[in-house]
Amino acid sequence: MSDINRSGTPLVDMRDICISFGGVHAVDHVSVDLYPGEVVGLLGHNGAGKSTLIKILSGAYKMDSGEIYVNGERSDIRSPRDARRYNIETIYQTLALADNLDAASNLFLGRELTSPMGLVDDDAMESEARKIMARLNPNFQKFKDPVSALSGGQRQSVAIARAVYFNAQILIMDEPTAALGPHETQMVSELITQLKAEGIGIFLISHDIHDVMQLCDRASVMKNGKLVGTVDVADVTDDDLLGMIILGKQPAKAV
Amino acid sequence: MTDTNEHGAKSAAKSSRPGLVQRFMRDTELDTRLLGMLGALALIWVGFHVYGALRNGFGAFLTPRNLWNLSVQTSSIGIMACGMVLVIITRHIDLSVGSVLGFCAVIMGITQVWFLPQLVGLEHWSIWIIACIVGMIAGTIVGAIHGWLIAYLSIPAFIVTLGGLLVWRGAAFLITRGETISPLDSTFKLLGGGPNGAVGAMGSWIVGIIAAVAVIALIVMGRAKRKRFDFRLRPLWAEWFIGIFSVGAVIGAVLLVNSYPWPRGIVRRYAEANNIEIPEGGLFISHGFAIPVLILLVVIVVMTVVMNRTRFGRYVYAIGGNPEAAALAGINTRWMTVKIFALMGFLTGLSAVVASARLGSATNALGTLDELYVIAAAVIGGTSLGGGVGTIYGAVLGAFVMQSLQTGMVLIGFDAAVQQVVVGGVLVLAVYLDNLYRRSSK
Numbered sequence A: 001m002s003d004i005n006r007s008g009t010p011l012v013d014m015r016d017i018c019i020s021f022g023g024v025h026a027v028d029h030v031s032v033d034l035y036p037g038e039v040v041g042l043l044g045h046n047g048a049g050k051s052t053l054i055k056i057l058s059g060a061y062k063m064d065s066g067e068i069y070v071n072g073e074r075s076d077i078r079s080p081r082d083a084r085r086y087n088i089e090t091i092y093q094t095l096a097l098a099d100n101l102d103a104a105s106n107l108f109l110g111r112e113l114t115s116p117m118g119l120v121d122d123d124a125m126e127s128e129a130r131k132i133m134a135r136l137n138p139n140f141q142k143f144k145d146p147v148s149a150l151s152g153g154q155r156q157s158v159a160i161a162r163a164v165y166f167n168a169q170i171l172i173m174d175e176p177t178a179a180l181g182p183h184e185t186q187m188v189s190e191l192i193t194q195l196k197a198e199g200i201g202i203f204l205i206s207h208d209i210h211d212v213m214q215l216c217d218r219a220s221v222m223k224n225g226k227l228v229g230t231v232d233v234a235d236v237t238d239d240d241l242l243g244m245i246i247l248g249k250q251p252a253k254a255v
Numbered sequence B: 001m002t003d004t005n006e007h008g009a010k011s012a013a014k015s016s017r018p019g020l021v022q023r024f025m026r027d028t029e030l031d032t033r034l035l036g037m038l039g040a041l042a043l044i045w046v047g048f049h050v051y052g053a054l055r056n057g058f059g060a061f062l063t064p065r066n067l068w069n070l071s072v073q074t075s076s077i078g079i080m081a082c083g084m085v086l087v088i089i090t091r092h093i094d095l096s097v098g099s100v101l102g103f104c105a106v107i108m109g110i111t112q113v114w115f116l117p118q119l120v121g122l123e124h125w126s127i128w129i130i131a132c133i134v135g136m137i138a139g140t141i142v143g144a145i146h147g148w149l150i151a152y153l154s155i156p157a158f159i160v161t162l163g164g165l166l167v168w169r170g171a172a173f174l175i176t177r178g179e180t181i182s183p184l185d186s187t188f189k190l191l192g193g194g195p196n197g198a199v200g201a202m203g204s205w206i207v208g209i210i211a212a213v214a215v216i217a218l219i220v221m222g223r224a225k226r227k228r229f230d231f232r233l234r235p236l237w238a239e240w241f242i243g244i245f246s247v248g249a250v251i252g253a254v255l256l257v258n259s260y261p262w263p264r265g266i267v268r269r270y271a272e273a274n275n276i277e278i279p280e281g282g283l284f285i286s287h288g289f290a291i292p293v294l295i296l297l298v299v300i301v302v303m304t305v306v307m308n309r310t311r312f313g314r315y316v317y318a319i320g321g322n323p324e325a326a327a328l329a330g331i332n333t334r335w336m337t338v339k340i341f342a343l344m345g346f347l348t349g350l351s352a353v354v355a356s357a358r359l360g361s362a363t364n365a366l367g368t369l370d371e372l373y374v375i376a377a378a379v380i381g382g383t384s385l386g387g388g389v390g391t392i393y394g395a396v397l398g399a400f401v402m403q404s405l406q407t408g409m410v411l412i413g414f415d416a417a418v419q420q421v422v423v424g425g426v427l428v429l430a431v432y433l434d435n436l437y438r439r440s441s442k
Helices: A050-057 A080-085 A103-107 A122-136 A152-165 A182-197 A209-215 A238-247 B002-014 B020-028 B032-056 B064-089 B097-120 B127-152 B157-176 B186-192 B200-229 B236-258 B264-274 B291-309 B311-321 B323-328 B333-359 B370-380 B392-411 B416-441
Strands: A012-021 A024-034 A039-043 A065-070 A073-075 A088-091 A170-174 A201-205 A218-223 A226-232
Touching: A012 A050, A024 A039, A024 A050, A024 A201, A039 A050, A039 A209, A039 A238, A050 A170, A050 A201, A080 A088, A088 A152, A103 A122, A103 A152, A103 B311, A122 A152, A122 B200, A152 A170, A152 A182, A182 A201, A182 A209, A201 A209, A209 A238, A218 A238, A226 A238, B020 B236, B032 B392, B032 B416, B064 B097, B064 B236, B064 B291, B064 B311, B064 B333, B064 B370, B064 B392, B097 B127, B097 B157, B097 B333, B097 B370, B127 B157, B127 B186, B127 B333, B186 B291, B186 B333, B200 B236, B291 B311, B291 B333, B291 B392, B311 B323, B311 B333, B323 B333, B370 B392, B370 B416, B392 B416
Parallel strands: A024 A226, A039 A201, A039 A218, A088 A170, A170 A201
Antiparallel strands: A012 A024, A012 A065, A065 A073, A218 A226
16 A cells, blocks of 8 residues: 655645634644555544644635645635635535435535526536436435435435545545444445545545554544644554554654 | 535435426525415415305305405505505614504695695695605604604614504594594595595506516516626526516406496486486496505505615614624614605505595594504414514505405404404414514524
């Protein structure tokens, strides 16, 4: 798994990021980076700051200080719209779906397809949604129902389809398998492998050390808003990672 | 495939083939809610008519005259209900519409009574246009201010508009010093309906033909589009059924408004003014559609397109369904809130045109308690206070239900107190039934 070429410019380079909420340093001078075709796991306890860090990259939060470089260029991400312009797509832990809308409306939310008259073209969107879902989840049939009527796995596939459809270069997945059964988890794993092969960089936030050991090339561990360290997954054991998460201890072999 | 099987198994459990009603609903793709509301409305209408016939010996409800009046009386509330749907879908509320209506009416009143006659002369052709524009701009600005306070200063809509309820009613009083502003411009007054404020038999047929052609065009275009994308088509009989039913309803409405003649006195004055000899049986001049009703129709069509076919409408639903998700999808939810309340204000201004034109004067008390009827209309029409759910046609049907109840009770001679009790009870009952419907359809 460690055949990632890290000599070029990283896809994403987040340097010295800080954000605090009411005096609490949620993210405290954290630096992480991501190369094309690489999966970087973000690990840590609840409240370690992983989701907050990632929400800065996806434009949901504005950082207090720090720099983000995308493809080597200094970028200014102030809103989700900005992040999307840099081909950064996010699958949120909460999925961020509007429950009252159908799958196609959610897939294209904020980026609706319109007819020449500028009106929303539902049929074209449904047609596109059918195509992408046929690839991701061939069993999916409920295109007319609001997503509140879908099962957890189906909702997840809608959220994933939204991130994949728009040709993401950088994909952020926040606990993508937390609510899924074994079969669907397998599907997500396969998808990650496939996207990785296409040269997409993925930040994978997870609690599950097995997931990380299996899917990730590197892992960055956070604790209390600070970065404990970034390690090559091939060089460490489960216990090393656990030690980093729980004790904030650098493993002996870490770079 | 589990999805389709599950559904199939459910209906298969009831009978080997889906029942006639089920198949009908599935093939026509009609909204059961819509049918339910139309059914309730029909029940109210027939109920009042029959009750009147049995008790007073005369069923006054299902007469052209009453139904025509009903349509005019519903217009003002109906126009505002179209805006209230958006406000409630996005989990807000607007308690100020009645006061804003009064404020806009007063602004329009002084524009056309105090200012414009001195500038362009009394009864000048441009007066009604300028007055309407001024009124609608006033409403839009007031709405935008409310929206800005709610979105950018994070004051709850309930509080902002509760304040607005007092502020704008008081402002209207201060501007007029409590006076009634009249007489309004005579062209302006046509916008409120009445024998002259209706488009007549020929005009109504033109409106009807345009509507019928539009309905047929929508059906044909919709079918062509489904074919192009290879979606499931409705069976032909269902398309025909919907087409014939809709065109039939349009023709029925035209026949109805055309069968309500001008009152004899007005015909006499009209005949004298135009030197027409009145024949022996009397001169039959149809009202046709009233102008306020046509304004409401335009508002319904435009707002339905806005809600179902524009990004703005899609974002309104998205914000109502999950505000956080909408923001994460790059929607500027705060600016959307300002726009939604500005639109509510605009429609309130338009409604003020209809209400003050119908009254023939502008008073600071105009529109008192309208906010409650508007909210009730939207809620009876299926708009969920939890957000995310609601339709324009539902709100307008809700307005018709409210107005029908009130008109009906006046016709059969109920006290005002009884009317209040009934309307209040119906509001609560309607929401309860809606909850039941939603639970069973899940």
